[in-house]
Each structure stands twice: as structure tokens, then as C-alpha cells.
Amino acid sequence: MDSFTLLPLTIEEASKALVERPSTTPTPHLAAALAELTTLHRSLLQFDNAIPPPPGLINPKRSAQVNKLRESGNAAFRKQTFGEAAKLYGYALEMCLSRPHWEQSALVREEASMIYSNRAQANIALRNWAEGMCDAEMSCGLKPKDNVKAWYRRAVCLKEMGKLEDAREVLEMGSEWEAENMGKTDGGLRSLLKEVLEAIEEKEKAAAAT
Amino acid sequence: MPFNLASFIPPVLYILVIVGSMATFSSLYRKRKAQAAASMEPWFPQSLSRDIYLTLLHLPDTPNPPKIPDSVLRAALLQRAMDVIQKAITVRNSKGPLQTLLQRGSVGDDTWAQFLQAEQTVDAELKEIAEDAMALSTQNQPWAQFIFQTAAEMVTNERLRAKLEEQNIKSQEWAEWWSKKTEKVRSEFLASEGVADAVAPATSPNPANVLMAGKAAAAEVVPERRAGNHSDEDGVLVEADAAPKEAKSLKSTPGSTPSGTPSGSVRKKKGRK
Numbered sequence: 001m002d003s004f005t006l007l008p009l010t011i012e013e014a015s016k017a018l019v020e021r022p023s024t025t026p027t028p029h030l031a032a033a034l035a036e037l038t039t040l041h042r043s044l045l046q047f048d049n050a051i052p053p054p055p056g057l058i059n060p061k062r063s064a065q066v067n068k069l070r071e072s073g074n075a076a077f078r079k080q081t082f083g084e085a086a087k088l089y090g091y092a093l094e095m096c097l098s099r100p101h102w103e104q105s106a107l108v109r110e111e112a113s114m115i116y117s118n119r120a121q122a123n124i125a126l127r128n129w130a131e132g133m134c135d136a137e138m139s140c141g142l143k144p145k146d147n148v149k150a151w152y153r154r155a156v157c158l159k160e161m162g163k164l165e166d167a168r169e170v171l172e173m174g175s176e177w178e179a180e181n182m183g184k185t186d187g188g189l190r191s192l193l194k195e196v197l198e199a200i201e202e203k204e205k206a207a208a209a210t
Numbered sequence: 211m212p213f214n215l216a217s218f219i220p221p222v223l224y225i226l227v228i229v230g231s232m233a234t235f236s237s238l239y240r241k242r243k244a245q246a247a248a249s250m251e252p253w254f255p256q257s258l259s260r261d262i263y264l265t266l267l268h269l270p271d272t273p274n275p276p277k278i279p280d281s282v283l284r285a286a287l288l289q290r291a292m293d294v295i296q297k298a299i300t301v302r303n304s305k306g307p308l309q310t311l312l313q314r315g316s317v318g319d320d321t322w323a324q325f326l327q328a329e330q331t332v333d334a335e336l337k338e339i340a341e342d343a344m345a346l347s348t349q350n351q352p353w354a355q356f357i358f359q360t361a362a363e364m365v366t367n368e369r370l371r372a373k374l375e376e377q378n379i380k381s382q383e384w385a386e387w388w389s390k391k392t393e394k395v396r397s398e399f400l401a402s403e404g405v406a407d408a409v410a411p412a413t414s415p416n417p418a419n420v421l422m423a424g425k426a427a428a429a430e431v432v433p434e435r436r437a438g439n440h441s442d443e444d445g446v447l448v449e450a451d452a453a454p455k456e457a458k459s460l461k462s463t464p465g466s467t468p469s470g471t472p473s474g475s476v477r478k479k480k481g482r483k
Binding site: 004005006007009010011013016018027029030033034036037040041044045048049050051052053054055097099101102103104105108109112129130131133134135137138141161 | 256258259260261262264265266268269272276277278279280281282284285286288289346347348351353356359360363364366367368370371373374377380381384385387388389
């Protein structure tokens with residue numbers, strides 16, 4: 001392990017981009033790795049000495065922007081312009097997910113799950129069940145706990161798309177995560193579950209009748 | 211003293227033979243072991259980031275060297291730290307299970323030896339990176355204290371993004387499936403009813419169009435589709451069921467699907483922020 005392969009590397013003086021020198025035995029993936037490194041280098045240049053700060057320090061500007069976009073999305077939702085709201089949530093999401101990677105991932109999770117959940121709501125209002133389901137699923141995946149609304153929205157979309165069994169599964173999963181809150185914030189999961197179960201029964205009856 | 215000497219020869223010979231054979235065995239054994247260790251397949255493949263970093267460090271030794279700024283070195287070191295962190299996590303996570311497997315005999319000693327070697331290498335590399343980070347840091351910013359924190363966070367973030375990307379692809383599949391399904395159901399419904407002219411403008415399959423048409427159009431999509439679903443399942447019933455619905459101009463959902471749409475639209479308002 002004390003040896004290493006000397007790679008055919010050089011650096012472009014002006015752009016400081018690392019490039020592969022042409023060689024007889026090309027190294028696989030080297031070009032991609034170098035491109036990645038160059039991007040990382042450029043993004044690090046904003047700091048003194050190109051040392052990224054510890055993960056605890058975050059850029060407050062971006063958080064403010066994300067919040068602002070989300071708030072305007074909420075405002076559009078309140079004004080019943082759901083398409084506009086979904087678009088604004090989309091921008092907020094983009095802003096949130098393009099956070100530099102050395103910042104805390106937990107923060108991205110928190111923000112993104114909330115925005116996804118909101119966008120799911122806007123999509124439900126627009127009756128875009130498939131999009132709503134996907135957004136809600138993202139939200140649940142990012143933050144399964146304390147996220148009743150997302151679970152609920154996901155189930156609603158599935159139910160509306162006729163995927164009753166999936167809806168039941170999602171509702172049961174959501175209730176499980178919710179069980180830790182001792183039923184304080186049920187958020188209608190249980191009543192929806194009842195509805196879905198009834199719908200399934202009805203469907204089975206219909207199937208048996210034919 | 212010829213008598214004494216003769217009686218001494220056998221034990222001495224005996225000891226010589228024993229010690230000699232033992233020495234031969236031990237030297238052979240050690241040689242084999244060293245050979246096996248050297249030829250052992252490494253646990254992790256050779257890491258490209260390490261090669262890049264070390265190449266950058268050694269470039270000044272080569273003829274006609276380009277000038278490498280420290281910032282590039284730092285970026286390369288960070289990338290290397292990310293790779294090593296991933297390896298360290300793998301090592302830590304697999305140590306327990308591997309030990310269990312070894313005790314049960316499911317895994318050979320050579321695998322265990324290989325693993326231990328990998329662990330040592332990873333530890334050594336971590337130390338090396340910490341030292342290099344210290345050398346590259348400035349006085350008021352001892353980078354060695356948080357380079358691994360940063361690297362670990364970057365690894366987590368990268369995984370998170372990858373997962374989201376995967377999920378995005380899945381979402382697109384869902385959306386496609388759904389738009390195809392609505393399209394199919396609608397065309398079937400329209401064909402079976404022969405009322406294409408009356409309904410077509412109000413109900414467009416494209417979500418974007420629904421978005422443009424606003425709530426009024428959206429409200430009609432669902433009852434329509436429900437009826438279509440039924441025509442899918444039991445074609446005979448629908449003939450009687452869907453016709454009166456057309457007459458009611460889709461305002462009230464038919465009795466055949468009581469739990470369908472209304473509850474959905476009522477709940478929708480409840481969960482809003």
C-alpha cells in the first residue's frame with residue numbers, strides 16, 4: 001500500500017482545470033474523476049485557502065431564499081392558484097437540493113421533505129394524482145417521522161388512482177410511524193384507512209358478483 | 211576420553227536434527243505466509259482519488275513540472291478523504307458480521323486476514339490524510355480537526371442526492387403510467403359512449419391542460435374516469451349507469467361510486483397549511 005500509480009496528469013495554467021495527458025495506457029474513469037475534482041476545486045475557491053467550513057456552518061442566504069420561495073408558494077396556494085404554487089415549490093426545491101454538499105444533509109432532508117409535502121398538496125388540488133403521489137412519497141422517504149400530512153396525501157393519491165391495496169399499505173405504514181406520537185396527531189389517517197378498507201371490500205364484492 | 215565422546219554424539223545429533231528441521235519448517239512456513247499476504251487480493255480496489263492526490267503531490271519531481279496551487283491539493287485531499295471515509299464505514303459495518311461468520315466457519319481464515327489487512331490500510335490512510343490536512347491548513351484553521359466531518363457530510367449528501375435521483379426516475383414512470391392509463395380509459399369510455407364531442411373539450415388527459423383549464427375542468431376529470439373504470443370491469447352495467455350521468459351533466463357522482471371523489475375533495479381542504 002506504500003506505492004501508487006503515477007497518473008498522466010497536468011493542469012491548465014489559466015483555468016486551473018486538471019486534465020489527463022494523452023498516454024498509451026489510458027486509466028478508466030480518470031477523466032470523470034478529474035472533472036469532478038475540478039468542479040469541487042472551483043466551488044471551494046469561495047473560501048479562504050479553499051478550506052470548506054465544518055458542516056455546522058451554513059450559508060444563511062440560501063436558507064432565506066428557500067424560505068422565501070416556499071412562503072410565496074404557500075401564498076399562491078392560499079390564493080387558489082395551485083399551478084403557480086406547484087411551480088414556486090419546484091423552484092424552492094431546486095434551491096434546496098442544490099445546497100453545497102459540505103453543508104448539513106439533515107437540513108436538506110428537513111427542508112425538502114416539507115416542500116415536497118406542500119407540492120404534493122398543490123398537485124392534489126390540481127388533481128395530478130401521479131405527481132402528488134410521487135411528491136408525497138419523496139417527503140415520506142426523506143422524513144418518515146412526524147410527517148402525517150405526507151403519508152395522508154400519498155394515500156389519498158393512491159386511492160384516487162385506484163391503487164387501493166397500495167393505499168392501505170401506505171396508511172398502515174404511516175400509522176406505524178405515527179404511533180410514537182400516541183395518537184395525538186392522527187391527521188385523519190385512521191378514517192382514511194377505514195374508507196379504503198371499505199372500498200376494497202366493495203370492490204371484492206363487485207368482483208365476486210360478476 | 212573416547213568412551214564419553216561416543217556416548218555424547220547421538221543426543222547432540224538428535225538435537226541438531228530436531229532444531230534443523232524445525233528451523234527449515236519455520237522459514238518455509240513464514241515465506242509461504244508472506245507470499246500469501248503479498249498475493250492477497252486487496253479488499254478494496256485501488257482508489258483513484260488516492261492516486262490523483264499522490265500524483266499531484268509528486269508532480270514537482272517529474273521533469274518540466276506544472277505549478278499546482280495548494281487549493282487544488284486541498285480539493286484532491288478532500289476527495290480522497292471522502293473515499294476513505296466510505297471505506298472506513300464499510301470496514302466498521304462489516305467487522306461484526308464477518309466475525310460471526312468466521313466463528314461459524316462460513317468464512318475462511320484467509321478472508322479474515324484479508325479483512326484485517328484492509329482495516330490496517332484504512333487506518334493508516336486516515337492517519338495520513340489527517341497529517342496532510344494539518345500540513346495544508348492555515349494557522350487559524352486547523353483543518354485536520356474537521357476534514358473528516360466535512361468529508362462524511364459530503365458522502366451522506368451524495369448518497370441522499372443519488373437516492374432522490376432514483377426516486378425521480380420512479381416518479382416519472384408513475385406519471386407516465388398514470389397518463390397512459392387515463393388516456394386509455396378515457397378513449398375507451400368515449401368510444402363506448404359515442405359522446406366524444408360533448409365531453410372531450412372539458413376533460414383533457416394532460417395534467418398541464420387540466421392546470422390551465424382550472425378547477426372546473428379538473429372537477430370533471432374524476433367522475434368521468436370512474437365511470438370509465440367501470441366500463442373496464444363490467445361493460446354491461448355501465449351502459450345503464452353512465453347514460454343518466456351524462457344527463458346530469460356530471461354534477462353529482464353516480465351512486466355506484468359513493469366513496470370515490472367527494473371524500474377526496476373534502477379532505478383536501480382539511481390538510482392544508
